[in-house]
Amino acid sequence: MTAPILRLQGVEQIYTSRNANGPGWNTVRAVDGVDLDVREGETLAVVGESGSGKSTLAKLLLMLNKPTAGDVQFRGMSLAKLKLAERQAYRRQVQAVFQDPASSLNPRMTVERMLGFIVRRHDLAPAAGTRSFLAGHLAAVGLDEGYLDRYPHQLSGGQQQRIAIARAMMLRPKIIIADEPLSSLDVSVQAQVLDLMRDLHRTTNVGFVIISHDLGAMQAIADRTAVMYRGRIVEIGDAIYTRPHHPYTRLLLDARLSLDPRRGRIRAMSALPPRPDVTAASSGGCKFRNRCAEAIDICAKSDPMLRPVGTGGTLAACHRAEEIGAAASAGAPQTTTI
Amino acid sequence: MGNSNTAAAPAPAAVNSDRGWRALFAQLLRTRHGSLGAGILIVMALVALMAGMIAPFDPLQQTQTSLSPPTAEYLFGTDNIGRDVFSQVVYGARSSLFVGLGAALAALLVGGTIGILAGYFQGPVEAVLMRVVELFQTLPVIILVLCAVALFGSNFWLLIAAVALAIWPMEARLVYGQYIKLRDREFIAAARVADLSTAHIMFREILPNAIQPVIVQVALDASIAILIEAGLGFLGLSDPDMVSWGRLLFVAQDYMDSAWWMSLFPGAAICLAVVGLNLFADGLNEVIDPRSGGATGGLQ
Amino acid sequence: MTAQPILLDVRDLKVHLRVGPVLVKAIDGVDFQVRHGECVGIVGESGSGKSTMARAVTRLMPNVAIGELSGDLKFEGRDILAMPDRELRSLRRGRGFSMIFQDPLGYLNPTQRIGRQIEEALSRDDAAGSDKARVHALLDEVGLPDPVNLARRYPHELSGGQRQRVMIAIALASGPQLLFADEPTTALDATVQLQVLQTLYRLHRERNMAMAIITHDLGVVAELCDRVYVMRGGKVIETADTVSLFEAPRHDYSRRLIELSARHHNQEARA
Numbered sequence: 087m088t089a090p091i092l093r094l095q096g097v098e099q100i101y102t103s104r105n106a107n108g109p110g111w112n113t114v115r116a117v118d119g120v121d122l123d124v125r126e127g128e129t130l131a132v133v134g135e136s137g138s139g140k141s142t143l144a145k146l147l148l149m150l151n152k153p154t155a156g157d158v159q160f161r162g163m164s165l166a167k168l169k170l171a172e173r174q175a176y177r178r179q180v181q182a183v184f185q186d187p188a189s190s191l192n193p194r195m196t197v198e199r200m201l202g203f204i205v206r207r208h209d210l211a212p213a214a215g216t217r218s219f220l221a222g223h224l225a226a227v228g229l230d231e232g233y234l235d236r237y238p239h240q241l242s243g244g245q246q247q248r249i250a251i252a253r254a255m256m257l258r259p260k261i262i263i264a265d266e267p268l269s270s271l272d273v274s275v276q277a278q279v280l281d282l283m284r285d286l287h288r289t290t291n292v293g294f295v296i297i298s299h300d301l302g303a304m305q306a307i308a309d310r311t312a313v314m315y316r317g318r319i320v321e322i323g324d325a326i327y328t329r330p331h332h333p334y335t336r337l338l339l340d341a342r343l344s345l346d347p348r349r350g351r352i353r354a355m356s357a358l359p360p361r362p363d364v365t366a367a368s369s370g371g372c373k374f375r376n377r378c379a380e381a382i383d384i385c386a387k388s389d390p391m392l393r394p395v396g397t398g399g400t401l402a403a404c405h406r407a408e409e410i411g412a413a414a415s416a417g418a419p420q421t422t423t424i
Numbered sequence: 425m426g427n428s429n430t431a432a433a434p435a436p437a438a439v440n441s442d443r444g445w446r447a448l449f450a451q452l453l454r455t456r457h458g459s460l461g462a463g464i465l466i467v468m469a470l471v472a473l474m475a476g477m478i479a480p481f482d483p484l485q486q487t488q489t490s491l492s493p494p495t496a497e498y499l500f501g502t503d504n505i506g507r508d509v510f511s512q513v514v515y516g517a518r519s520s521l522f523v524g525l526g527a528a529l530a531a532l533l534v535g536g537t538i539g540i541l542a543g544y545f546q547g548p549v550e551a552v553l554m555r556v557v558e559l560f561q562t563l564p565v566i567i568l569v570l571c572a573v574a575l576f577g578s579n580f581w582l583l584i585a586a587v588a589l590a591i592w593p594m595e596a597r598l599v600y601g602q603y604i605k606l607r608d609r610e611f612i613a614a615a616r617v618a619d620l621s622t623a624h625i626m627f628r629e630i631l632p633n634a635i636q637p638v639i640v641q642v643a644l645d646a647s648i649a650i651l652i653e654a655g656l657g658f659l660g661l662s663d664p665d666m667v668s669w670g671r672l673l674f675v676a677q678d679y680m681d682s683a684w685w686m687s688l689f690p691g692a693a694i695c696l697a698v699v700g701l702n703l704f705a706d707g708l709n710e711v712i713d714p715r716s717g718g719a720t721g722g723l724q
Numbered sequence: 725m726t727a728q729p730i731l732l733d734v735r736d737l738k739v740h741l742r743v744g745p746v747l748v749k750a751i752d753g754v755d756f757q758v759r760h761g762e763c764v765g766i767v768g769e770s771g772s773g774k775s776t777m778a779r780a781v782t783r784l785m786p787n788v789a790i791g792e793l794s795g796d797l798k799f800e801g802r803d804i805l806a807m808p809d810r811e812l813r814s815l816r817r818g819r820g821f822s823m824i825f826q827d828p829l830g831y832l833n834p835t836q837r838i839g840r841q842i843e844e845a846l847s848r849d850d851a852a853g854s855d856k857a858r859v860h861a862l863l864d865e866v867g868l869p870d871p872v873n874l875a876r877r878y879p880h881e882l883s884g885g886q887r888q889r890v891m892i893a894i895a896l897a898s899g900p901q902l903l904f905a906d907e908p909t910t911a912l913d914a915t916v917q918l919q920v921l922q923t924l925y926r927l928h929r930e931r932n933m934a935m936a937i938i939t940h941d942l943g944v945v946a947e948l949c950d951r952v953y954v955m956r957g958g959k960v961i962e963t964a965d966t967v968s969l970f971e972a973p974r975h976d977y978s979r980r981l982i983e984l985s986a987r988h989h990n991q992e993a994r995a
Contacts, residue, residue: 135913136884148617177619190610194632203628204618243770253614272769273940273984299913306987341914343943345986347966352918352947356926 089162090123091260091293092147092180097121097156099142099317116142117153118317121392126260129287129294131308133301133338138314140297144265147295148182149173178208181254185266187246191238197224197249198234201256208257220256227252227282244275248282255286261293268303280307301327301338313338316373319392323400331395331402331411333378372405380406448636451711458707464700472517479511483667491683501685503675509685512667513693519668520650520697523584527649528642530588535595536638540626542596543603554600561593569652573661580663583656587649598641602634636712640705647701654694669694728760731902731934732781732821737795739773739780747791750776752958754795758902763928763935765949765966767942767981772955774938778904782823783812799902818847822895826907828887832879838863838890839875845897862893865930867923885916889923896927902934909944921948942985946970954978 099117117139124130132140145151146158149165158165160176168176184190192200201220205211211219221231227248238246247267254262264283268276284307286292298304304311305327312322313335321332330336344351371386372378378385384405394400395407404410452458471478480497481487487506494501500509535557542553560568572586606612607630615625656662657670664671669690676686739751751773758764768774779785781797783804797804799821804812816822825831833841842859853861856875863871866889879887888908895903905924909917925948928935937949945952945966952969954962954977962975973979 135915145613148613150613150616174619177617182614182617184610184614186610190614192611192615192629192633203620203624207618207620207624250614253618257618273942273981274769277984277987301914302987337915341918343917343941343947345943345946345970345982347946347970350947352921352925355918356922356929 091126091161092122092124092295093159093162094120094122094146095157095159097143097146097153097158099139099146099151100154115317117146119156120317120319122312122319122322124261124293124295127287127291127293128309129283129296129307131304131311132295132297132314133299133304133311134314135299135338137316139317140314141265142317143314144182144263144295144297147263148180149176178257179260181257181259181262183247183250183254183262183264183267186270187243187250188238188270190250191246193238196235196237201234201249201253204253204256210256223252223256224249226255226286242275243271244278247271247275247279251279251282251286255290255292258290259292261295264294264296266297266299268298268300276303283307301342318373318403319401320374320404321400321402322392323398323402325398325400329396329398329400329411329414331400331407331414332404333380333406333410334374336410336414337377372403380410382406448711452707455707455710457703458711461700461703461705461707464696465704468517468521468697468700471514472521475514475518479508479514481508481511483507483512483515491679493683494685500689501683503672503683503686504679509672509689512672513669513689515667516669516672516690517693517697519580519666520653520670520694523580523587523653523668524646524650524697524701526584527587527591527653528645530584531592531595531645531649532638532642534588535592535597536599538592539596539599539601540603543600543607544626553596557593557596557600560589561597565590565652566655569656570659570661573656578656578661578663580666583653583662586656587652590652591645591648594645595638595641598638599634602637603630606630606634636708640708640712643701643705643708647698647705650694650697650701728762730757731760731800732756732758732936733796733798734781735796737777737780737797739776739785739793740791741776742791749958751780754955754958754960756781756953756960758934758936760901761932761934762951763925763937763949765945765952766936766938766955767940767945767952768955769940769981771957773958774940774955775906777955778823778906778936778938782816782821782904783807784823816900817845817898819899819901821902821904822898822900823904823906824888824891824895824908826910828884828891829879831891832887834879836878837875838877838879838882842875842890842894842897845894847898858897859893862897863890865896865927866890866893867919868893883916884912885920888912888916888920892920892924892927896931896933900933902936903928904936904938906938907940908937910939910941924948942982954981 097117097120098115101114101116102111103114120139120143132143134140142151146153152166160180163172165176191197198217198220201223202216205216205219206213217231217234220234224231224233229245229248229252233241233245233249238249241249247270251262267283268279271279280303283294283296287294294307296304296308308324310322310324311326312319313326313332314320315334321330321335323331326335327339330339371388372381372390375381375385382405388405390403390405390407392401392403393407395402396411400411402411453462480499485507487502487508489498489502490504490506492498492502498508498510500513502508503512538553538557542550542557569586569590572589573583576582576586612625612629615629620629653662653668654670654673657668658673658677660674662668662671662674672690673687676683676690679686734754734756737751737754737756738749741748741750754773754777756766756777766774766777776785780793781804785793793805795805799815804815807815814820832838839856839859842862843855846855846858859875860871863874868874868886868889874882874886879890882890892908908924909920912920921944924935927933928948935948937944939945949966951965952963953960954969954975956977962969962973962978964974969978970982973982
């Protein structure tokens with residue numbers, strides 16, 4: 087197996103703020119000890135709900151924030167120790183696509199002007215050839231040259247996101263970190279953008295780290311998927327959608343709505359009394375245990391480590407991972423899609 | 425895939441696609457307040473610039489006809505030592521407008537820099553700078569200015585500095601607020617990820633998007649500065665060698681019931697300048713409202 | 725399902741908005757009915773006019789320049805369009821209609837306690853029990869634990885799901901016969917969405933309250949709604965009962981939406 091292109095070791099991002107409701111300080115462990123290897127050319131999905139830390143992770147990978155502990159390495163070089171020239175090189179190789187395409191484009195500039203700054207900064211093309219250079223990259227995302235003269239507010243969400251992708255691809259990066267690239271788009275447009283990303287992957291072998299809360303879309307595109315809960319990776323593997331090994335993964339899969347009106351699952355569930363809101367367990371043990379249907383004694387005492395389970399290279403952080411994986415492959419109804 | 429839509433994303437009317445200053449100004453002139461305010465300011469500016477040609481007399485020249493009410497020769501009458509009030513008002517426009525604008529821009533420079541620094545560096549720097557801003561804001565403006573004048577005299581430039589000292593906190597807060605609003609925007613993050621320089625981010629990305637409310641504030645600041653200057657002059661603290669509206673009011677105090685024209689016309693001029701600036705700011709505010717769908721839109 | 729009488733009857737609704745120099749036909753001749761006690765879904769992508777529809781019918785249009793607002797809008801037989809403001813308000817305050825929105829944080833007053841905000845929405849007609857008791861009963865009804873303490877909290881102290889439930893409680897305070905829900909769970913996590921939808925459906929049954937759910941998510945529609953209206957470009961391009969729509973959509977656009985949603989949720993479309 088080739089060496090990973092990105093490696094995170096023990097990465098933490100802890101925010102401290104004044105407690106609004108009383109004395110003392112609040113600590114938020116947005117990223118709470120993450121070890122992760124990203125392979126070259128792979129499409130890695132990072133899924134989780136709000137508060138999982140996935141967006142913070144994206145910012146760390148993009149060097150927009152510095153981790154409060156731990157190390158992020160790119161091709162063996164620690165990001166914290168990069169010199170100026172190396173930092174510039176990093177920026178060319180690791181690019182970004184953000185969530186809200188309208189907000190990720192400067193509203194006061196035409197597309198050409200905005201992209202032109204980047205071309206000049208990185209010497210991507212001679213001054214005279216800039217426009218045709220840009221036109222070529224726009225074509226690669228399915229947009230006509232005329233779009234260079236448009237302002238962002240004149241474009242649809244899908245077109246804006248394509249421009250954002252073109253902006254990232256211009257630098258010929260090795261890997262693109264996409265933070266919720268589909269969330270702001272209509273369903274029909276999401277499909278187009280997903281297809282575009284898949285095409286680019288196929289033709290240029292660019293890798294992706296896609297942050298998303300949308301498991302359905304990620305299942306279609308990801309080589310591997312990491313599931314985050316409260317700042318930690320609780321499961322990572324290439325078959326988590328069909329064979330989850332962690333209760334939280336299963337919970338997320340179950341929460342997907344069905345498109346079969348005959349199932350009436352919510353209608354059936356609605357007759358049950360409402361489940362109380364639960365917060366994460368605080369002291370010791372597994373953080374997920376308060377929400378976990380499978381929690382046993384040991385879960386309150388010992389915090390499970392992320393470890394290999396099963397045969398497919400999946401890692402999971404659960405004391406009962408093997409049982410859960412076995413139940414899944416035995417065709418327990420919760421994990422199937424329809 | 426590869427459906428190349430032609431560049432005919434419905435290209436809307438020219439007004440919407442032109443984001444420059446011209447479009448802004450054109451829109452401004454379409455509003456009632458904006459056009460009125462702009463009109464007043466342009467007239468005043470012209471008067472100030474062409475004072476030499478407009479004023480019939482040297483404003484400091486004393487004549488024998490003192491305390492004369494308005495006549496054909498002395499349009500606004502004369503003061504207690506025979507100076508033509510009209511000429512004084514005309515020349516006074518120069519200093520008042522100059523002080524007003526000068527102080528407002530100085531406040532922008534100082535306040536804006538502090539605001540940007542606080543926003544950019546965050547952490548303890550941000551906290552300290554904003555506390556300083558708050559401190560200055562809590563000090564009563566008049567006292568501040570009086571102290572400054574008492575300490576450093578009423579020289580023209582010091583006057584500008586003193587007034588700027590009083591109003592810079594507002595600019596600082598505004599610029600800081602705008603910077604905060606923008607610094608987490610995704611296009612800023614995108615610029616950082618594209619390794620564009622800090623200078624580029626500040627001046628090409630943030631500034632153009634932040635500046636419009638700042639200009640409104642500058643206009644308002646100028647009107648406040650003019651009022652402060654008038655107040656100082658009225659108290660006799662302005663530069664005695666300079667003709668200014670405030671100074672005229674100072675002289676007119678003793679003659680309020682006998683020579684009403686000595687106070688009315690300078691007072692009206694101050695009023696007109698302040699109203700003009702406020703209307704201009706109003707119009708500008710209307711135009712930069714995000715819902716208007718005009719030459720701006722999007723960010724504010 | 726027995727055909728209940730029609731509660732809301734909208735015919736030929738037109739809403740044209742003035743955006744700068746352009747006239748946008750947000751809604752261009754739409755027919756739309758909700759019967760007593762039924763749950764209707766309005767789906768469409770952005771720009772389809774679905775949100776505008778709800779706001780136009782409840783007369784909550786923001787003061788954007790309205791070029792034209794016409795049509796035949798009847799609620800319980802009464803003409804809403806011609807109704808004066810005072811009557812409309814009393815309709816919203818008691819046994820009429822209510823609405824919940826996508827972003828509860830934006831619609832709740834951050835400086836007022838939850839209990840107070842619900843109290844303000846209570847209907848004025850003869851009610852059993854004190855205002856406080858009614859507020860606690862509502863909080864309980866929407867599935868929020870410890871109503872007494874919760875009523876004293878402020879919006880920012882609650883989670884997204886809790887805030888959405890509070891908004892539902894406020895909407896229910898007036899005892900509406902029809903609840904509009906504009907993207908009620910779009911901003912919520914998947915697990916929370918499930919619970920909120922469950923709550924909504926339960927209230928729909930327990931109170932026999934009609935619901936009109938506006939959403940772009942066909943999953944919500946499939947799970948909750950009896951009938952569906954598919955909107956595009958300001959028009960209703962197809963309407964059917966939910967099962968028929970998903971099994972045999974008549975219009976290409978509907979079929980495409982279903983296919984894309986299915987692919988998106990990684991399921992097979994049944995059609």
